[in-house]
Amino acid sequence: MQMKTGVEQSVYAILILNMLPDKAVLPGEAISQQLGASPTYFQKLLRKLVSADLITSVPGVKGGFKLRKKPEDIRVYDIYLAIEGKQSLYSSSGVLHGMLDLEEENSCCLLTNLMEEAESSWKSVLKRETVASLYEEINESYPLKVQLLQEWIKEKMVL
């Protein structure tokens, strides 16, 4: 039971896009290189972020990606959800049914309630932090490195 690495990559990808000037756009390949991710698969991740309305894509020769929302309005949870999907961490396999030989009607499952509560507790923490607050943190911790990243972005961005 491990979170997909795609979530981590997506969060940092969005942090990079957050540093992009307005109207500018960054090609997916540039981002994947900076993150050390597989370019082709990383494009699939970006697609999911687009589908989730977190970023927008511009096709064509000067195309690329940029944020769709303000960083304060993108929660880590949104990114998690975009990549992992809405499927819950636990899904009953009906073991209780077999064990007690239950009728179809009463399909309740002891564990399901508890697990749902646990999951929503987990999610609520992910909902607290936004891209804006992450960027603040990272900028306070490594202002110099962020500066360098800014310059790299200016090289690679288009428009």
Added chain:
Amino acid sequence: MQMKTGVEQSVYAILILNMLPDKAVLPGEAISQQLGASPTYFQKLLRKLVSADLITSVPGVKGGFKLRKKPEDIRVYDIYLAIEGKQSLYSSSGVLHGMLDLEEENSCCLLTNLMEEAESSWKSVLKRETVASLYEEINESYPLKVQLLQEWIKEKMVL
């Protein structure tokens, strides 16, 4: 990102063992049949529960498994931990490092803190419920079915 089905099976296995009279023991194969689980793989799960000191095993011709602790002292979390292991839900792949070209020293990772907090929030819910409370619930919901299960246990148990 899905919890192993082994967690669900283990929880219900332990609920069955909880209904076992003192000194009695239940063969692993009987349990797996009742749960509709693969017998050989289910034995592996039982081994993990033994290693975690949640149940004890008795080898030999009248052998089987029984609870090691009182049901009030077995939390759902203990079972989860026994099966899933202590590995956390999120583990950083060092994407941030590559992105900012960080030195080894400052190996902190933005996301790791948040994810750890989320995970401990998730776990704290699993720590609330015990086998005893689960048994109460199930017995209140399906007293008749539990009765039937009791009888089945009396047939299958040994010692």
Added chain:
DNA sequence: ATAATAAGGATAATCATTATCCGCTTTAGT
């Protein structure tokens, strides 16, 4: 001694995740 059971290792089957490839569409620049 035999039979039933757990223990443990090796290995296979299955499934989700990650990765690659290819053909298509869109658009800026010439």
Added chain:
DNA sequence: ACTAAAGCGGATAATGATTATCCTTATTAT
């Protein structure tokens, strides 16, 4: 209009974790 650079979407392969099976050994009641 043509070309090149980018995103889009489908098919498919590679990888890795989970689940499942098999076989051999150890333990113990009869």
